[in-house]
Amino acid sequence: MATKETFSLSGENLLKKVKELIAEGNIRKITITEKDGRELMSFPLTFGVVGVLLAPVLAAVGAVAALVGECSITVEREPPQEEKQ
Template sequence: MNHTPKRGWTEELEIAASELVDRVKELIAEGNVRRLIIRKPSGEVLIEIPLTAGVAVGGAVTIIAPILAALGAMAALLVKVKIEVIRTTEEDDTSDDEDNVQ
């Protein structure tokens, strides 16, 4: 049984702290985000949020509500933050399907 290989990439966003909670909600809803790292502009890590593949499906906001509350409190103390977004995508596995056709 072949496992689908995964590729990933990282992007860094710098946003106003007042937009932090809404932006995190948007990123989670995208579904391909595996980890979020919130940093001060100096680079110091404030919080690291690991996300599982199913978080975006059904009730993600409920599951991460305590984290969003903490982010809101942090945002009140800061002007800008950096968000490091670590994403993964699964490779297309059509070659496996073709091999199994007889």
């Protein structure tokens, strides 16, 4: 079962936080919402989505960051994989 985590932050820190989360590598989905709860954007991250494929997503996140004051990011993480014995 995937776990969810929510971060509240200002628009200027949005792109930086999204990049940090993507670098972690265990993210399944990121949803960005305004402080009133309205969803601004949501995008899935799958294994193999790297580099050039992330550029349009990061450009969109940058545009959203420029428009919003406060927002929250909800992160859906992959469940930890159990070690096979």
